[in-house]
Amino acid sequence: MSVEKEAGRLYIVPTPVGNLEDMTFRAVNVLKDADLVLAEDTRTSSVLLKHYDIRAHLESHHKFNEHKTAEIIKERILSGLNVALISDAGTPGISDPGFLLVRTCVNEGIEVQTLPGATAFVPALVSSGYPCDRFCFEGFLPVKKGRQTRLQELSSETRTMIFYESPYRLVKTLEQFAEFFGQDRECSVAREISKKFEEHRRGTVSEVAQWYRENEPKGEIVIIVAGAQPVKAPKKSYKAEE
Helix, strand or coil: CCCCCCCCEEEHHHHEECCHCCHHHHHHHHHHCCCCEEEHHEEEEEEEHHCCCCCCCEEEEECCCCCHHHHHHCCCCCCCCEEEEECCEEECCCCCCCCCCCCCCCHHCCCEEEEECCHHHHHHHHHCCCCCCEEEECCCCCCCCHEEEHHHHHHHCEEEEEEEECCHHHHHHHHHHHHHHCCEEEEEECCCCCCCCCEEEEEHHHHHHHHHHHCCCCCCEEEEEEECCCCCCCCCCCCCCC
Protein backbone atom coordinates (compact mmCIF):
# COMPACT_ATOMS: atom_id res chain seq x y z
CA MET A 1 0.00 0.00 0.00
CA SER A 2 1.52 3.32 -1.07
CA VAL A 3 1.47 6.24 1.35
CA GLU A 4 0.92 9.69 -0.13
CA LYS A 5 3.85 11.94 0.66
CA GLU A 6 3.11 15.06 2.68
CA ALA A 7 3.56 18.34 0.81
CA GLY A 8 6.45 20.61 1.72
CA ARG A 9 6.33 24.33 2.48
CA LEU A 10 7.33 27.53 0.78
CA TYR A 11 9.42 29.85 2.95
CA ILE A 12 9.83 33.52 2.04
CA VAL A 13 13.16 34.56 3.54
CA PRO A 14 14.30 38.21 3.75
CA THR A 15 18.00 38.85 3.27
CA PRO A 16 20.11 41.88 4.30
CA VAL A 17 19.78 45.06 2.24
CA GLY A 18 23.33 46.08 3.14
CA ASN A 19 25.03 44.78 6.25
CA LEU A 20 25.32 40.98 6.31
CA GLU A 21 24.89 41.09 10.10
CA ASP A 22 21.24 42.04 9.58
CA MET A 23 20.49 38.38 8.74
CA THR A 24 18.32 36.73 11.42
CA PHE A 25 19.15 33.46 13.17
CA ARG A 26 15.88 31.95 11.97
CA ALA A 27 16.57 32.92 8.35
CA VAL A 28 19.93 31.15 8.46
CA ASN A 29 18.39 28.01 9.94
CA VAL A 30 15.54 27.92 7.41
CA LEU A 31 17.99 28.23 4.51
CA LYS A 32 20.22 25.51 5.95
CA ASP A 33 17.26 23.14 6.33
CA ALA A 34 15.65 23.88 2.93
CA ASP A 35 15.79 21.25 0.21
CA LEU A 36 15.98 24.00 -2.41
CA VAL A 37 16.78 27.71 -2.29
CA LEU A 38 15.45 29.91 -5.10
CA ALA A 39 17.48 33.07 -5.70
CA GLU A 40 16.96 36.15 -7.87
CA ASP A 41 20.65 36.07 -8.83
CA THR A 42 22.57 32.94 -7.82
CA ARG A 43 25.91 34.75 -8.06
CA THR A 44 24.85 37.44 -5.58
CA SER A 45 23.16 34.99 -3.23
CA SER A 46 26.12 32.60 -3.28
CA VAL A 47 28.16 35.22 -1.38
CA LEU A 48 25.52 35.36 1.37
CA LEU A 49 25.13 31.58 1.59
CA LYS A 50 28.89 31.07 1.74
CA HIS A 51 29.21 33.68 4.50
CA TYR A 52 26.81 31.68 6.69
CA ASP A 53 28.05 28.26 5.56
CA ILE A 54 24.70 27.42 3.95
CA ARG A 55 25.14 24.56 1.50
CA ALA A 56 21.59 24.18 0.18
CA HIS A 57 20.94 23.51 -3.50
CA LEU A 58 20.55 26.86 -5.29
CA GLU A 59 18.49 27.63 -8.40
CA SER A 60 17.52 30.89 -10.12
CA HIS A 61 14.03 32.39 -9.89
CA HIS A 62 13.72 35.89 -11.33
CA LYS A 63 11.28 38.16 -13.17
CA PHE A 64 12.27 36.75 -16.54
CA ASN A 65 11.48 33.12 -15.72
CA GLU A 66 9.00 33.21 -12.81
CA HIS A 67 5.95 32.79 -15.06
CA LYS A 68 7.40 29.51 -16.33
CA THR A 69 8.89 28.21 -13.09
CA ALA A 70 6.06 28.93 -10.60
CA GLU A 71 4.05 25.85 -11.65
CA ILE A 72 7.15 23.64 -11.68
CA ILE A 73 8.17 24.77 -8.19
CA LYS A 74 4.61 24.19 -6.96
CA GLU A 75 4.76 20.58 -8.10
CA ARG A 76 8.11 20.07 -6.41
CA ILE A 77 6.72 21.41 -3.13
CA LEU A 78 3.67 19.13 -3.47
CA SER A 79 6.07 16.22 -3.86
CA GLY A 80 7.49 16.98 -0.40
CA LEU A 81 10.29 19.50 -0.94
CA ASN A 82 10.71 22.44 1.41
CA VAL A 83 11.59 25.46 -0.73
CA ALA A 84 12.99 28.82 0.39
CA LEU A 85 12.76 31.94 -1.78
CA ILE A 86 15.24 34.79 -1.40
CA SER A 87 15.95 37.93 -3.41
CA ASP A 88 19.19 39.85 -3.92
CA ALA A 89 18.32 42.04 -0.94
CA GLY A 90 15.28 42.57 1.25
CA THR A 91 11.98 40.70 1.27
CA PRO A 92 10.90 38.78 -1.85
CA GLY A 93 7.68 40.14 -3.34
CA ILE A 94 8.42 43.75 -2.35
CA SER A 95 9.50 45.16 -5.74
CA ASP A 96 11.18 41.79 -6.32
CA PRO A 97 10.03 38.42 -7.71
CA GLY A 98 7.85 36.37 -5.37
CA PHE A 99 4.21 37.33 -5.82
CA LEU A 100 3.47 34.85 -8.61
CA LEU A 101 5.01 31.90 -6.77
CA VAL A 102 3.24 32.77 -3.52
CA ARG A 103 -0.11 33.12 -5.27
CA THR A 104 0.38 29.82 -7.10
CA CYS A 105 1.16 28.02 -3.83
CA VAL A 106 -1.68 29.68 -1.90
CA ASN A 107 -4.17 28.71 -4.60
CA GLU A 108 -2.95 25.10 -4.35
CA GLY A 109 -3.32 25.08 -0.56
CA ILE A 110 0.42 24.90 0.08
CA GLU A 111 1.56 26.39 3.38
CA VAL A 112 3.51 29.63 2.91
CA GLN A 113 5.58 31.01 5.77
CA THR A 114 7.06 34.50 5.43
CA LEU A 115 9.83 35.32 7.85
CA PRO A 116 10.03 38.86 9.25
CA GLY A 117 13.18 40.67 8.30
CA ALA A 118 14.93 43.30 6.25
CA THR A 119 13.26 45.56 3.72
CA ALA A 120 14.77 48.86 2.60
CA PHE A 121 11.75 51.14 2.90
CA VAL A 122 11.09 50.65 6.64
CA PRO A 123 14.33 52.23 7.96
CA ALA A 124 14.11 54.90 5.24
CA LEU A 125 10.57 55.78 6.30
CA VAL A 126 11.23 55.81 10.04
CA SER A 127 14.42 57.88 9.61
CA SER A 128 12.71 60.43 7.34
CA GLY A 129 10.97 62.28 10.15
CA TYR A 130 7.64 62.18 8.30
CA PRO A 131 4.51 60.51 9.73
CA CYS A 132 4.75 56.74 9.47
CA ASP A 133 1.49 55.75 11.15
CA ARG A 134 -0.12 55.84 7.70
CA PHE A 135 1.77 55.64 4.42
CA CYS A 136 1.49 54.32 0.87
CA PHE A 137 4.17 52.24 -0.81
CA GLU A 138 4.49 52.95 -4.54
CA GLY A 139 7.75 51.12 -5.25
CA PHE A 140 9.09 51.86 -8.72
CA LEU A 141 6.92 54.22 -10.77
CA PRO A 142 6.16 53.22 -14.37
CA VAL A 143 9.13 54.24 -16.49
CA LYS A 144 7.07 55.48 -19.44
CA LYS A 145 3.41 54.56 -19.95
CA GLY A 146 1.20 55.68 -17.09
CA ARG A 147 3.91 57.56 -15.20
CA GLN A 148 2.46 61.06 -15.48
CA THR A 149 -1.06 59.79 -14.80
CA ARG A 150 0.13 58.13 -11.60
CA LEU A 151 2.00 61.24 -10.47
CA GLN A 152 -1.10 63.33 -11.06
CA GLU A 153 -3.16 60.91 -8.97
CA LEU A 154 -0.59 61.03 -6.16
CA SER A 155 -0.40 64.83 -6.10
CA SER A 156 -3.29 64.97 -3.61
CA GLU A 157 -2.23 61.93 -1.54
CA THR A 158 -2.12 63.00 2.12
CA ARG A 159 -0.23 59.98 3.43
CA THR A 160 3.56 59.74 3.41
CA MET A 161 4.65 58.19 0.09
CA ILE A 162 7.45 55.71 -0.53
CA PHE A 163 9.23 55.24 -3.86
CA TYR A 164 12.14 53.12 -5.06
CA GLU A 165 14.33 54.62 -7.76
CA SER A 166 17.47 53.99 -9.74
CA PRO A 167 20.36 56.43 -9.17
CA TYR A 168 20.31 57.15 -12.91
CA ARG A 169 16.70 58.40 -12.77
CA LEU A 170 16.76 60.03 -9.34
CA VAL A 171 17.19 63.66 -10.43
CA LYS A 172 14.58 63.33 -13.18
CA THR A 173 12.12 61.80 -10.73
CA LEU A 174 12.68 64.57 -8.18
CA GLU A 175 12.14 67.15 -10.94
CA GLN A 176 8.84 65.48 -11.78
CA PHE A 177 7.86 65.50 -8.11
CA ALA A 178 8.48 69.27 -8.12
CA GLU A 179 6.29 69.59 -11.22
CA PHE A 180 3.38 67.51 -9.93
CA PHE A 181 3.61 67.92 -6.13
CA GLY A 182 5.04 71.45 -5.96
CA GLN A 183 8.65 72.61 -5.55
CA ASP A 184 8.26 73.05 -1.79
CA ARG A 185 7.03 69.51 -1.06
CA GLU A 186 9.32 67.96 1.56
CA CYS A 187 11.21 64.73 0.88
CA SER A 188 13.98 62.52 2.20
CA VAL A 189 16.25 60.48 -0.06
CA ALA A 190 17.78 57.47 1.69
CA ARG A 191 20.78 55.93 -0.04
CA GLU A 192 22.75 52.77 0.69
CA ILE A 193 20.57 51.70 3.64
CA SER A 194 22.49 49.64 6.24
CA LYS A 195 25.78 50.05 4.36
CA LYS A 196 28.98 51.88 5.30
CA PHE A 197 28.10 55.04 3.35
CA GLU A 198 24.41 55.24 4.29
CA GLU A 199 23.05 58.72 3.62
CA HIS A 200 19.80 60.59 4.24
CA ARG A 201 19.34 63.82 2.30
CA ARG A 202 16.34 65.88 3.44
CA GLY A 203 14.74 69.08 2.14
CA THR A 204 12.26 70.20 -0.50
CA VAL A 205 12.17 68.17 -3.69
CA SER A 206 13.80 71.10 -5.50
CA GLU A 207 16.62 71.39 -2.96
CA VAL A 208 17.34 67.66 -2.96
CA ALA A 209 17.23 67.53 -6.78
CA GLN A 210 19.81 70.32 -6.91
CA TRP A 211 22.06 68.48 -4.45
CA TYR A 212 22.09 65.36 -6.62
CA ARG A 213 22.70 67.36 -9.79
CA GLU A 214 25.95 68.45 -8.16
CA ASN A 215 26.68 65.14 -6.37
CA GLU A 216 26.14 62.06 -8.52
CA PRO A 217 24.00 59.51 -6.64
CA LYS A 218 25.11 55.90 -6.35
CA GLY A 219 23.65 52.74 -4.88
CA GLU A 220 20.16 51.67 -3.82
CA ILE A 221 17.74 54.55 -3.30
CA VAL A 222 14.48 55.03 -1.40
CA ILE A 223 12.58 58.32 -1.71
CA ILE A 224 10.19 59.33 1.08
CA VAL A 225 7.82 62.16 0.16
CA ALA A 226 5.66 64.03 2.65
CA GLY A 227 1.94 63.80 1.98
CA ALA A 228 -0.11 66.72 0.72
CA GLN A 229 -1.76 68.96 3.26
CA PRO A 230 -5.41 67.90 3.69
CA VAL A 231 -7.89 70.31 2.15
CA LYS A 232 -10.24 71.50 4.87
CA ALA A 233 -13.88 71.55 3.96
CA PRO A 234 -15.50 74.98 4.37
CA LYS A 235 -17.58 75.35 7.49
CA LYS A 236 -21.29 75.34 6.91
CA SER A 237 -23.21 78.33 8.14
CA TYR A 238 -26.71 77.84 9.45
CA LYS A 239 -29.20 80.71 9.45
CA ALA A 240 -31.66 80.84 12.28
CA GLU A 241 -35.18 80.12 11.19
CA GLU A 242 -37.43 83.14 11.29
